[in-house]
Amino acid sequence: MRLIFTDLDGSLLDHHSYSFAAAVPLLAKLDALAVPVIPITSKTFAEVTALRDQLNNRHPFIVENGAAIYIPSRYFKTQPEHAILENGFWVLRNVPRRAKWQQLLAERAADFGDEFKTFDSLYKDSGAAGVAAVTGLSLKASELANQREHSEPVHWLGSQSRKSTFVYRLIEAGATVLQGGRFLNIGGDVDKGRAMLQLRDLYQRETNSKDCETLAIGDSHNDIAMLEAASSALVIRADKRSPPTLKRSENCYTSQLIGPEGWVEGVSLWLEKSL
Ligand SMILES: [Mg+2]
Structure with a gap:
């Protein structure tokens, strides 16, 4: 199974306009391929739920830099251990409120x-x-x-x-x-990398396999932990600063284009297995 974990601001969303228009056709294709696109962001639950409707995304998401994982209830066959049901979501909290x-x-x-x-x-x-x-x-x-x-x-x-x-x-x-x-x-001590692996493990348990392929996508310092931990990493180039540098060099790509255009560029390569 393939999973995409994506940062929002500056990655899937344009840094200035918050538009994801460039990615709409590819998001539809990923949907058809049954590849979940999982937002993982510094944004709050309230901010992500508003966006999720616009994105027409029905998958889990991770808020406040890994502080909590929200999974639509009944998304998996069984409720994850330690998850609590809140407003139609199974919620896993990693840090105090x-x-x-x-x-x-x-x-x-x-x-x-x-x-x-x-x-x-x-x-x-x-x-x-x-x-x-x-x-x-x-x-x-x-x-x-x-x-x-x-x-x-x-x-x-x-x-x-x-x-x-x-x-x-x-x-x-x-x-x-x-x-x-x-x-x-x-x-609290949050980490996008840890939260990503936690959710990946739930997918692996669900599918009874250990071969979930993950693509992490981000443009900033706070994305480094997940970019290092995923099977493949896509660094999105930013407008006025240099992209974060990773220790890894395998299965790692820095986009030429900025924001959602770079997102499309890199995800397309990943789908073609050239990343
Ligand atoms: Mg960002």
């Missing part, structure tokens, strides 16, 4: 009072508009982005040296802290 990280941050508020703002507090103070003002996202996108389940983004307002102390204290308390574009993201 957002409330735990919010609690941790609340405990730090006394020492770093006005030096940081959480996404949640921005939202509580001024709704989606408060989040939009800091992220530059649209109101609708801010609304969806705030529906995170496994981490809390923090807008740092203090000095660089105080920020280092803040980050150190959080790590000491068991958090993983990732620097995003504008936010520090406070959450």
